[in-house]
Amino acid sequence: MLFNSYEFIFAFLPVTFAGYFLLRRTSVDAISKSWLVLASLFFYAWWDPVYLPVIIFSLFFNYFFSIPFSSEKSIKSKSGRLVWLISGITVNILLLGYFKYYNFILWNLNEVFGTAFQYQNLALPIGISFYTFQQIAFLADAYKGKVRERNFLNYSMFVTFFPQLIAGPIVHHAEMMPQFADAGNRIIKAANISKGFYIFFAGLFKKVVLADSFALWATAGFDTAVSLNMAEAWATSLCYTFQLYFDFSGYTDMAIGLALMFNIHLPFNFNSPYLSLNIQDFWRRWHMTLSRFLRDYVYIPLGGNRQGEGMLLRNLMLTFLIGGIWHGAGWTFVFWGFLHGLATIIHRLWGHTGIKMNKPLAWFITFNFVNMAWVFFRATSWGDALKVLRGMAGLSGTGSIGSMDSIGGTYETYLWILAGFLIIFFIRNTNYVKEHFRPGFLRLAILIVIALYSIMNMHRISEFIYFGF
Amino acid sequence: MSDKKFIRLFLSVFFSAMVFVALANYIIDPFGFHFHSRYTGFNRHKPGFIRHTRIVKLYNADAIRPDAIFLGNSRILYLAPEEAFGRYRDHRYYNFSLSSGTLDEMNDLLAYSIRNYDIEYVCYGIDFIAMLSWTARYGSTFDTLLVDGSKPKLAEFLKMHTSIQAVKESAWCVLSNIRDPEGKKVKYHYNEFGSRTNRWRELNYARLGEPWIDQQMESVLETYQTIYNDSAITIPDYKKTAYRSILRQCSENDITYTAFINPLYKDHFAMLMRSHAYPLYIEFVKFLAEESGVWYFGGINGITSDREYFWDSQHPRKAMSEIIGKAIFSPTPPPFTNALFGRYYDSRNVDTLLMELERLKTELESGN
Numbered sequence: 001m002l003f004n005s006y007e008f009i010f011a012f013l014p015v016t017f018a019g020y021f022l023l024r025r026t027s028v029d030a031i032s033k034s035w036l037v038l039a040s041l042f043f044y045a046w047w048d049p050v051y052l053p054v055i056i057f058s059l060f061f062n063y064f065f066s067i068p069f070s071s072e073k074s075i076k077s078k079s080g081r082l083v084w085l086i087s088g089i090t091v092n093i094l095l096l097g098y099f100k101y102y103n104f105i106l107w108n109l110n111e112v113f114g115t116a117f118q119y120q121n122l123a124l125p126i127g128i129s130f131y132t133f134q135q136i137a138f139l140a141d142a143y144k145g146k147v148r149e150r151n152f153l154n155y156s157m158f159v160t161f162f163p164q165l166i167a168g169p170i171v172h173h174a175e176m177m178p179q180f181a182d183a184g185n186r187i188i189k190a191a192n193i194s195k196g197f198y199i200f201f202a203g204l205f206k207k208v209v210l211a212d213s214f215a216l217w218a219t220a221g222f223d224t225a226v227s228l229n230m231a232e233a234w235a236t237s238l239c240y241t242f243q244l245y246f247d248f249s250g251y252t253d254m255a256i257g258l259a260l261m262f263n264i265h266l267p268f269n270f271n272s273p274y275l276s277l278n279i280q281d282f283w284r285r286w287h288m289t290l291s292r293f294l295r296d297y298v299y300i301p302l303g304g305n306r307q308g309e310g311m312l313l314r315n316l317m318l319t320f321l322i323g324g325i326w327h328g329a330g331w332t333f334v335f336w337g338f339l340h341g342l343a344t345i346i347h348r349l350w351g352h353t354g355i356k357m358n359k360p361l362a363w364f365i366t367f368n369f370v371n372m373a374w375v376f377f378r379a380t381s382w383g384d385a386l387k388v389l390r391g392m393a394g395l396s397g398t399g400s401i402g403s404m405d406s407i408g409g410t411y412e413t414y415l416w417i418l419a420g421f422l423i424i425f426f427i428r429n430t431n432y433v434k435e436h437f438r439p440g441f442l443r444l445a446i447l448i449v450i451a452l453y454s455i456m457n458m459h460r461i462s463e464f465i466y467f468g469f
Numbered sequence: 470m471s472d473k474k475f476i477r478l479f480l481s482v483f484f485s486a487m488v489f490v491a492l493a494n495y496i497i498d499p500f501g502f503h504f505h506s507r508y509t510g511f512n513r514h515k516p517g518f519i520r521h522t523r524i525v526k527l528y529n530a531d532a533i534r535p536d537a538i539f540l541g542n543s544r545i546l547y548l549a550p551e552e553a554f555g556r557y558r559d560h561r562y563y564n565f566s567l568s569s570g571t572l573d574e575m576n577d578l579l580a581y582s583i584r585n586y587d588i589e590y591v592c593y594g595i596d597f598i599a600m601l602s603w604t605a606r607y608g609s610t611f612d613t614l615l616v617d618g619s620k621p622k623l624a625e626f627l628k629m630h631t632s633i634q635a636v637k638e639s640a641w642c643v644l645s646n647i648r649d650p651e652g653k654k655v656k657y658h659y660n661e662f663g664s665r666t667n668r669w670r671e672l673n674y675a676r677l678g679e680p681w682i683d684q685q686m687e688s689v690l691e692t693y694q695t696i697y698n699d700s701a702i703t704i705p706d707y708k709k710t711a712y713r714s715i716l717r718q719c720s721e722n723d724i725t726y727t728a729f730i731n732p733l734y735k736d737h738f739a740m741l742m743r744s745h746a747y748p749l750y751i752e753f754v755k756f757l758a759e760e761s762g763v764w765y766f767g768g769i770n771g772i773t774s775d776r777e778y779f780w781d782s783q784h785p786r787k788a789m790s791e792i793i794g795k796a797i798f799s800p801t802p803p804p805f806t807n808a809l810f811g812r813y814y815d816s817r818n819v820d821t822l823l824m825e826l827e828r829l830k831t832e833l834e835s836g837n
Contacts, residue, residue: 190472439475
């Protein structure tokens with residue numbers, strides 16, 4: 001089910017919310033928790049029930065695989081525990097790999113060795129990348145003794161809690177379960193509801209009004225246009241840059257707002273990333289929970305910065321390559337990861353020179369690098385990526401300011417791009433709003449306008465981009 | 470302000486606004502759902518058609534409950550075939566064609582129609598462009614409600630949006646003073662069957678002193694020149710699969726199926742024959758003939774050379790639908806038919822068609 005759908009806003013959410021808090025009044029916590037887990041699985045299965053067995057298998061497997069780390073009869077030897085952990089992670093990776101990378105691997109084998117392996121008609125279970133990473137983190141934390149979960153219902157609620165199930169934020173067991181266990185969270189809290197409404201509808205506005213509007217030109221430029229002149233190519237890339245941000249951060253805002261209504265604080269996932277002054281800064285602000293996962297469960301286990309500068313640079317590159325391939329089964333994603341890895345290495349080496357760059361120039365370079373790299377992230381083929389980059393470089397003609405026929409653009413497109421810049425520069429981000437929200441007439445007026453405008457523009461049924469990752 | 474008051478005020482304003490829009494939807498009745506505002510000149514202000522036909526047509530069709538449907542893309546939308554295709558005159562027919570409509574969308578629309586109505590006849594006006602990889606799988610992924618051939622139950626809310634649009638469009642029409650040939654202020658007008666019939670666009674160009682037809686011909690030809698010569702275009706398998714699925718659905722439900730290939734203006738047809746895409750066109754024609762049989766309307770002749778039959782180089786006008794209707798449904802072949810215009814081909818005689826096309830190509834290349 002999509003957050004930006006009528007059935008979610010007017011049916012699923014009110015029913016789930018009311019049911020949860022009514023059942024929380026009973027003395028048996030398991031009833032309200034079961035309600036939330038079942039509602040979340042219903043939410044998950046709404047799109048296509050065929051995905052349900054995959055997530056249920058994943059839940060059972062990881063829960064029972066974590067037991068030897070936390071029970072009294074736990075595996076005692078260090079090497080035994082490590083082998084058990086690696087086995088668990090391997091099964092998770094194989095599950096993810098089968099659905100996400102199987103055809104990609106066959107394609108590569110066929111291309112390189114001239115084989116003729118038959119591709120399988122595999123649908124990617126929605127959200128599998130997110131709940132797999134979340135559970136890998138759980139296994140690793142259980143291995144280290146940081147978490148201990150002996151209740152399958154609690155574990156199911158941690159994984160399936162619907163606001164974060166499909167596309168994150170990627171949460172840790174240790175930051176979620178104490179909140180569910182807190183007796184103070186059993187009651188409806190008006191402060192969380194008002195704040196939750198505001199953040200949810202702000203996210204809906206970002207998705208429905210901003211991201212989906214930018215999507216029209218970005219999609220035309222990447223998927224439909226045969227060639228792009230300079231104006232069209234820049235408009236295409238900038239529209240996608242804004243589309244992706246408003247789409248994913250909009251989704252995250254909606255998730256944070258929804259969780260708040262249930263008295264749960266999800267971690268922030270974005271912090272004005274397009275204001276970053278260097279690439280390291282960008283990754284501290286963009287998809288922050290993925291960066292945290294990659295740092296804690298990939299970069300540091302690889303050795304992090306503990307084995308000298310050369311190994312550090314290698315570990316950085318490997319982490320970004322893994323981050324790239326996580327986003328999708330394609331060499332363009334790997335290349336996107338490589339570009340970010342390379343930029344991070346260059347940034348680190350630049351840091352050794354001690355030369356300070358002035359802030360506007362640093363922002364300009366960082367933003368344009370990110371914008372250019374998104375071209376590889378978005379393009380479905382090298383040809384599409386090169387088409388856009390050639391256009392940006394002016395190799396397919398410069399065009400004129402008002403000439404954007406290939407992407408169906410008009411002067412309105414420039415106004416939207418300008419609006420995109422104004423929003424990222426001058427509008428406070430949701431993290432600030434969450435920390436400083438005070439109900440008042442101005443907030444109320446803004447909420448009513450964005451809620452109604454978003455609802456009236458929800459005729460376009462569009463998925464969130466990160467659902468596909 | 471307390472949080473409780475904030476929530477109460479928000480919810481009351483929010484839901485009051487919803488009720489207001491629902492009432493407005495009923496009163497304005499933008500797509501004639503309720504048939505209570507059928508006064509001349511009233512309720513003719515419609516939202517932009519490319520996006521909204523994908524919503525509107527489902528509701529329109531629900532009101533009509535057709536037993537015969539037309540499928541296709543904007544060529545069929547422009548043809549307005551309901552008045553010309555005499556065979557269906559005794560039936561409740563509905564034109565399901567969509568601007569940029571694709572094979573997958575048509576497949577879904579057919580599934581939806583079969584599920585909800587007793588369909589007896591399907592007529593598909595299919596175009597080469599719809600079969601090419603250049604067109605997306607769904608003409609409008611953002612808008613279609615028909616994935617898997619079902620309509621979300623709560624899609625009723627979408628009508629609210631159309632009311633808002635209708636109000637906006639009405640205001641726009643009044644401000645810009647656009648009128649149709651009957652003198653009514655209008656932007657878009659659907660007739661009862663969901664086809665576009667007005668010439669408002671042409672008249673609007675004339676008002677601005679611009680040669681509309683030349684401009685359309687030129688720009689469309691230029692666009693298609695690029696498409697046809699793109700070395701990357703193919704006929705993807707999934708499009709063939711979608712077409713076979715349409716045939717399978719018809720066969721399983723005892724539906725009489727008719728397909729025809731739309732005519733192109735002569736310059737467009739000649740350009741296609743000289744292009745990189747021509748072998749794909751042959752593959753397309755052969756595929757349709759062998760899979761289902763198809764009525765072929767193409768070539769270069771007196772009709773396809775007459776601009777009066779075309780909106781632009783690839784969109785025929787309503788007058789053309791009368792010719793197509795007669796050719797397909799008249800018991801005796803009309804005098805204007807020839808091997809490349811108005812003949813039926815299937816696996817038994819498709820070679821004749823291919824030979825005729827080859828002959829025409831040779832003639833074009835030799836400059837005759």
